[in-house]
Each structure stands twice: as C-alpha cells, then as structure tokens.
Amino acid sequence: xxxxxxxxLALALLISLALxxxxxxxxxxxxxxxxxxxxxxxxxxxxxxxxxxxPSAAAQPALEPLPMDFSPGRPLDPAGFTAExxxxxxxxxxxxxxxxxxxxxxxxxxxxxxxxxxxxxxxxTATAGKPASSKVAxxxxxxxxxxxxxxxxxxxxxxxxxKTSFExxxxxxxxxxxNRIKDLLIIDENADFHLFIKSNAKxxxxxxxxxxxxxxxxxxxxxxxxDGVLLTIDKxxxxxxxxxxxxxxxGQLAPLQYIVVLVEGLSSRDGVTQxxxxxxxxxxxxxxxxxxxxxxxxTLVFNGGYYQDKTKSNERAQSxxxxxxxxxxx
Amino acid sequence: xxxDAVILPVPGARIYAYGLMLALGCWLAIILLWRLSSRxxxxxxxxxxxxxxxxxxxxxxxxxxxxxxxxxxxPILTLRNxxxxxxGGFAMYGALLGAALAALIGARLAGANxxxxxxxxxxxxxxxxxxxxxxxxxxxxxxxxxxTTSWLTDSFLASRxxxxxxxxxxxxxxxxxxxxxxxxxxxxxxNVKEGLVFSSFCLLYGVTQTLMESLRYDGHLRYSFVGVxxxxxxxxxxxxxIYLAVRLLKTPGAGKALxxxxxxxxxxxxxxxxxxxxxxxxxELGKLFxxxxxxxxLAIPGALGILMLKKGDRIWTKS
Numbered sequence: 001x002x003x004x005x006x007x008x009l010a011l012a013l014l015i016s017l018a019l020x021x022x023x024x025x026x027x028x029x030x031x032x033x034x035x036x037x038x039x040x041x042x043x044x045x046x047x048x049x050x051x052x053x054x055p056s057a058a059a060q061p062a063l064e065p066l067p068m069d070f071s072p073g074r075p076l077d078p079a080g081f082t083a084e085x086x087x088x089x090x091x092x093x094x095x096x097x098x099x100x101x102x103x104x105x106x107x108x109x110x111x112x113x114x115x116x117x118x119x120x121x122x123x124x125t126a127t128a129g130k131p132a133s134s135k136v137a138x139x140x141x142x143x144x145x146x147x148x149x150x151x152x153x154x155x156x157x158x159x160x161x162x163k164t165s166f167e168x169x170x171x172x173x174x175x176x177x178x179n180r181i182k183d184l185l186i187i188d189e190n191a192d193f194h195l196f197i198k199s200n201a202k203x204x205x206x207x208x209x210x211x212x213x214x215x216x217x218x219x220x221x222x223x224x225x226x227d228g229v230l231l232t233i234d235k236x237x238x239x240x241x242x243x244x245x246x247x248x249x250x251g252q253l254a255p256l257q258y259i260v261v262l263v264e265g266l267s268s269r270d271g272v273t274q275x276x277x278x279x280x281x282x283x284x285x286x287x288x289x290x291x292x293x294x295x296x297x298x299t300l301v302f303n304g305g306y307y308q309d310k311t312k313s314n315e316r317a318q319s320x321x322x323x324x325x326x327x328x329x330x
Numbered sequence: 331x332x333x334d335a336v337i338l339p340v341p342g343a344r345i346y347a348y349g350l351m352l353a354l355g356c357w358l359a360i361i362l363l364w365r366l367s368s369r370x371x372x373x374x375x376x377x378x379x380x381x382x383x384x385x386x387x388x389x390x391x392x393x394x395x396x397x398x399x400x401x402x403x404x405p406i407l408t409l410r411n412x413x414x415x416x417x418g419g420f421a422m423y424g425a426l427l428g429a430a431l432a433a434l435i436g437a438r439l440a441g442a443n444x445x446x447x448x449x450x451x452x453x454x455x456x457x458x459x460x461x462x463x464x465x466x467x468x469x470x471x472x473x474x475x476x477x478t479t480s481w482l483t484d485s486f487l488a489s490r491x492x493x494x495x496x497x498x499x500x501x502x503x504x505x506x507x508x509x510x511x512x513x514x515x516x517x518x519x520x521n522v523k524e525g526l527v528f529s530s531f532c533l534l535y536g537v538t539q540t541l542m543e544s545l546r547y548d549g550h551l552r553y554s555f556v557g558v559x560x561x562x563x564x565x566x567x568x569x570x571x572i573y574l575a576v577r578l579l580k581t582p583g584a585g586k587a588l589x590x591x592x593x594x595x596x597x598x599x600x601x602x603x604x605x606x607x608x609x610x611x612x613x614e615l616g617k618l619f620x621x622x623x624x625x626x627x628l629a630i631p632g633a634l635g636i637l638m639l640k641k642g643d644r645i646w647t648k649s
Contacts, residue, residue: 013356
C-alpha cells in the first residue's frame with residue numbers, strides 16, 4: 001500500500017510539471033483579451049448604408065506635427081507658464097476659477113480651461129500600460145511624462161465593468177462594440193468632436209465610410225451639447241445624472257479650440273447635475289460637449305500640480321488620460 | 331513596455347516563469363502534506379489522493395472562477411475560450427477551493443477523517459502560496475495603487491515603471507503565507523481538535539487577504555470598484571467566525587458572551603471596512619494612516635476568532 005501511495009504522490013509531482021507550460025499568468029493577457037474581444041465583435045458586426053458627413057476643420061500647422069502614437073508632447077517652455085496660463089507659439093491654455101450658485105445656499109467651484117492649439121496632433125491621449133491593459137497610474141504622473149500643457153482624466157476605460165464600448169486611443173482600436181445605452185465621443189483626424197447618441201452603430205459606420213479617421217473615442221457621456229444644441233439629459237443615464245456630483249466635461253468651441261470644465265463642490269461629494277453641467281458648457285460657448293468620468297476620478301493637471309482641490313494622497317490612479325501638448329519644444 | 335508574462339529563454343519551449351513558480355508551490359505543498367501525514371497510513375493515502383486530485387481540481391476551479399467572475403472575460407466567455415488557458419486568467423481563491431474539495435474527496439476515498447485531512451492540507455496550502463505569490467512578480471499582478479509615501483517608493487518593496495512606483499504586494503502576500511504556514515505547522519504539532527487548524531487557516535488567511543486585496547490595485551477580478559476576491563476573502567473569515575460562534579453557542583458550558591460578541595463585532599466591522607475603502611480612495615488622509623485603521627479593524631475579528639479557537643480547543647478536546 002505504501003508503494004501505491006508513493007506512486008500516486010510521484011504522479012502528482014509529475015503532473016504539476018505541466019504548469020510552467022500551461023499557465024502564463026493569473027491575469028488575462030492583454031493581447032489575448034484584445035484578440036478575443038475582436039473575434040467576438042467581428043461576428044456581431046452589422047452593416048450600414050447610411051452616410052453622414054460632418055464638417056471638419058483644416059489646420060495649417062506652423063510647426064512639425066507630433067506623431068499620431070503614444071509618444072509624448074514636446075517639452076514645455078517654463079517661461080510660458082503663469083499661475084493660470086501657458087502659452088507658446090503652438091498652444092495657449094487659459095485657466096479660470098469661478099464660483100457658481102447651484103441652488104439654495106449651494107455654491108460650487110468651476111475650474112475652466114480654454115485651450116487653443118495649432119495642429120490636431122496636439123490633442124492626445126495616453127494610457128498607463130498597453131492600451132487594453134488594466135494598468136493604472138496617476139494622471140499627474142502621466143501628465144509629467146508626456147509633457148502635457150494640460151491633462152485631464154478621461155473615462156477610466158479599463159474600469160468599465162461591462163467592456164461593451166467603443167474605444168480608440170491615438171488611432172489604436174481598443175474596443176469596437178458600440179454600447180447602445182451610452183453616448184460616444186469620437187475625435188477625428190482634425191481633432192474635431194463628433195457625438196453619437198446611444199453610440200448609434202450605423203452612424204459610426206457612416207462616419208468611417210465618409211473617410212474620417214478615428215483618433216480617439218470615448219464611451220461614457222452623456223453628450224451634453226451636440227452641434228450647438230443643448231441636449232436634455234436622459235433621466236436614466238448612468239452615474240446619477242440628477243445628483244449633485246463633482247463633474248468633468250470636455251467641449252469644443254471651434255476648430256482647434258476646446259474647453260474643459262471641472263465642477264467641484266465644497267465637499268468631496270458635492271457638485272452639479274449633468275443637466276446643469278450641460279448648461280454651464282452651453283453658456284461658455286461650447287458647440288460640442290461630452291461628460292467624462294466625474295466623482296473622485298475627475299482630475300485636472302496643470303504645470304505639475306492640480307487645478308482643483310486635490311492632492312497626490314487622494315488622486316485616483318486611472319488607466320488613461322486626455323492631454324494637450326506643445327509642438328514648440330526641442 | 332510592460333511584460334504580461336515572463337517567458338524563460340528555453341529553446342524550443344514556452345516556459346512561463348509564473349507557471350514554474352506555481353509548480354514549485356505544488357511540489358512544496360505535496361512534500362509538506364506527505365511529511366505531515368506520513369505517520370498515519372490512512373491519512374498518508376488520503377494525502378496522496380488529495381495531491382493527485384488537487385492539481386486538476388484546483389486548476390479547473392481557478393480557471394472557471396476567473397472566467398465566470400471577471401468582468402473582462404465575461405464578454406468573451408465561450409467554452410472554447412474557457413478551455414484556452416494559454417490566454418491567462420486564474421483565480422487563486424478557486425485554486426484553494428479546488429484543493430480543499432480534493433482533500434475531502436481524498437479523505438473519503440482513503441477512509442480517513444475529513445477534518446483532520448483539511449487540517450493537514452492547511453499548512454500545505456499556505457506553503458503553496460509562498461512561491462505562487464512570488465511568481466506574480468513575473469506577471470502584471472500583485473501591485474498596488476501608485477505610491478505617494480516617499481520612503482516606501484525608495485524601498486525594495488516598491489517597483490517603478492515609466493510613471494509611478496507601486497508597492498509589490500505579492501512580496502507581502504508571500505511573507506504572510508510563509509508566517510501562516512509556520513504558525514499552522516506549529517498548531518498541528520500541538521495536536522489540537524480536528525478541524526481547528528483548517529478553521530485557523532480560513533480565519534487568518536481570510537483576514538490577511540482581505541487587507542492584501544485592498545492593497546492590490548492590479549485590475550484583476552474586479553467588478554468596477556469591487557474586488558471580487560476581496561469580497562470572497564471577507565466572506566471566508568466572516569463565515570468562519572459565524573461557524574465557530576455557532577459551534578460554541580451549541581456547546582453546553584462554553585458561555586455565550588464571546589461568540590455573541592464575535593458575531594456582533596464582525597457584523598459591525600464589515601461595513602466599517604467598506605467605509606475605510608472609501609477613505610482610501612477619496613480622503614486626503616495618508617494611505618498609511620488609512621491602512622493602519624484597516625489593520626486595526628481587521629485585527630478585531632481576527633483576535634476574537636483566535637479567542638474562540640482557543641476556547642473551542644479547550645472545551646471540544648475534553649469532550
């Protein structure tokens with residue numbers, strides 16, 4: 001009997017030798033995840049014949065554009081910074097803080113950034129790890145590494161529990177499954193914003209058929225302003241649309257002109273509703289505007305610090321960010 | 331830029347460093363289990379069956395649990411993808427559960443005492459975890475949020491990438507598993523009542539791993555902001571406390587104060603843990619302070635559980 005026991009134990013030891021050949025990681029490998037998702041969505045893709053043309057701005061860069069990849073922006077000129085602005089020959093960032101009464105005895109702080117760039121390649125995104133990975137980093141760290149004149153958190157794409165979303169970063173397709181209940185922001189080759197309500201798949205296909213290149217795409221929302229029209233926010237939209245929450249939104253004012261609004265309350269869970277946020281951006285002149293991840297995810301980084309009441313201690317690490325870069329540095 | 335999984339440079343073969351560490355863990359666990367059970371023939375046979383069954387069962391449950399519970403895998407969940415293990419994706423909780431089930435089956439096949447078999451398995455599982463956790467260093471797992479405490483960022487506990495420094499939580503987890511293995515072996519040698527070593531493992535591993543899972547921020551098995559394994563580990567220690575408390579309450583003369591207090595405190599601690607998680611994410615308080623608070627909160631059910639185990643050992647061994 002002892003012999004049998006020893007044999008069984010030896011067999012168990014032998015079987016365990018298969019593990020080095022079978023188990024690469026406890027985590028799902030990024031590349032495998034990407035390919036498997038692609039494979040599945042490919043099967044589900046339906047075709048569309050609708051065409052939809054959106055005018056886009058043509059930019060005449062005075063300086064060499066940045067490559068459309070994950071490389072950083074050019075170094076910033078320290079002399080270009082003031083407490084609330086940055087300027088060089090390729091970019092202008094102007095910051096402003098306003099207080100707004102959002103109801104009875106309810107004051108919120110608006111952190112407003114207006115950005116003018118000279119080339120579409122200056123509106124960029126960065127990810128903490130490989131584009132599809134769940135790696136996270138502080139937006140402030142990513143901003144520093146990428147020479148961001150202004151950086152903001154995006155939609156924390158790796159944190160989406162559903163993963164049914166349409167996501168591009170710097171021309172790299174990460175996910176391509178439109179989410180029927182969420183709005184989509186696409187930034188094209190001219191750095192123009194295009195909003196797709198409920199991520200309408202046919203409209204997206206028509207957009208691509210019209211010859212546009214998708215550089216960045218974010219599934220989150222809701223869309224706040226579309227083609228100059230203030231939208232009414234669906235009461236069933238995600239993330240507490242009617243709650244007074246800290247919010248972050250990005251909008252386009254004109255070709256190569258953008259606006260970022262971060263709303264923070266006097267307490268960490270205070271802010272505005274999504275409809276109020278839409279109104280704020282509308283009043284500031286946005287023609288397209290899109291709500292990004294709010295709450296403690298909302299982060300606005302300027303000149304190595306935060307343009308909001310935040311510290312490194314409570315900054316939430318995230319998978320990706322949007323930033324504006326300079327073309328001027330060497 | 332980031333290695334998903336380190337492959338050893340062996341010509342003609344793909345040998346994963348993480349898999350190799352898992353194999354090492356299995357060897358360590360099997361040898362320890364064999365040594366611990368060698369004095370009793372039935373237990374020795376049960377240990378052999380357990381070793382043989384634990385590998386496929388642990389492997390299958392680790393994979394199944396990951397595929398069913400991970401939000402990244404759910405959209406691609408098909409039988410073919412589930413079986414394609416080369417993509418990675420395993421849950422340690424499932425592996426441990428598979429091994430425990432294998433011990434129960436092994437004991438039944440050999441006609442051995444099931445609880446004693448689980449007792450013997452406990453230090454073996456802890457020993458398995460030491461290299462298994464160290465192996466996470468060869469993957470993208472086992473790292474924390476970006477560190478903001480300067481003295482930690484310069485220590486050997488931190489790893490640095492292009493952006494930030496991260497705590498190597500896998501080192502802490504390996505060290506904790508080693509301490510747990512030693513503690514459980516010593517407990518076994520004291521010949522405590524059957525089942526108590528396994529209960530100690532469930533209690534102490536559940537408590538410590540709840541904290542470790544909070545420290546981990548590697549996106550593994552998370553559903554939005556909720557770590558699935560953290561919930562399971564919290565449930566593990568909470569259920570162990572309830573089990574011990576109910577057993578004591580049913581034992582005449584064991585007294586009611588300690589088990590009732592344990593249940594009440596555990597019920598109070600669980601929401602407190604959720605609160606501390608929010609504090610860690612949102613508060614400007616230093617992470618070190620928040621985790622100190624976390625440790626204190628978890629020490630309460632841990633200590634109460636140990637007191638119940640001691641009391642239970644005294645009373646149940648007599649009876």
